């Protein structure tokens with residue numbers, strides 16, 4: 001991206017809010033015409049804030065011409081002064097825009113002006129599964145089957161494109177207006193050039209991080225696609241139990257529990273044997289023992305009684321357990 005102030009008229013025409021001069025109320029995208037003859041201008045109004053990330057804020061925004069709504073991730077250029085930060089954002093954009101799938105939050109456009117980079121995304125009106133679990137505490141097994149089968153489909157698609165997400169967690173599983181899962185935030189994702197390649201960077205979110213990522217410091221063996229399978233195991237457990245399996249008072253104790261693989265199913269919550277088997281197959285310390293995505297979709301948890309996987313969920317599921325009768 002350009003670091004210097006651009007000469008784009010978009011900047012000059014941007015109206016600024018009184019509270020935040022750098023995040024304009026009206027965002028203008030200057031797009032090159034396909035015939036190469038000049039530019040077209042697309043105007044958006046910025047609405048309420050939808051969420052905050054490490055170095056970006058995400059807002060609701062509406063295209064002024066079509067009235068279509070999107071989410072726009074605004075990254076201030078002031079946060080991109082280090083080359084490393086710019087490279088990370090570039091990698092996120094390159095990977096995210098290459099992945100088009102029903103259960104991946106759609107990347108629409110990238111553009112920039114004098115102050116900010118803008119990533120225009122498909123709007124997910126029902127926040128993330130993190131907020132869902134906070135409201136609901138835990139989900140019923142048919143709901144978990146519904147959400148998990150969508151997550152497995154999107155992960156299968158990512159892996160077949162040699163992309164490892166590396167930060168699969170409830171907070172990165174967004175829900176659209178119909179409660180369909182949309183995987184988002186490719187900030188830690190990586191694309192391998194061949195399947196046998198290993199990655200060495202330690203990254204992820206403490207509760208969801210795989211043991212081989214934590215231990216890489218010592219062993220230097222690297223990690224691969226199996227780290228996502230581990231995180232999906234953590235996600236599945238959290239949806240059924242209401243809290244992550246290795247949660248502790250601090251990060252160090254969480255890592256210790258992960259390395260020792262210390263987790264259990266609380267006795268007061270009824271969890272089927274199929275669900276327990278599925279989770280424990282994914283939460284295996286040795287990455288090569290974890291099932292592949294094809295094996296997971298064919299696990300009895302999903303195949304025993306396929307009629308038990310809902311095709312859609314009623315909208316009340318955002319707040320209360322559905323009545324399956």
Ligand code: ADP
Pocket residue numbers: 050051052053054055056057058071073105121122123124125127128171172174184185186187
């Ligand atoms: P970061 O990469 O900086 O962590 P995220 O991509 O995770 O940023 O976005 C931060 C927050 O913004 C999310 O937790 C979520 O609440 C909200 N958000 C992100 N993308 C969308 C979207 N497409 N639709 C609705 N809300 C979103």
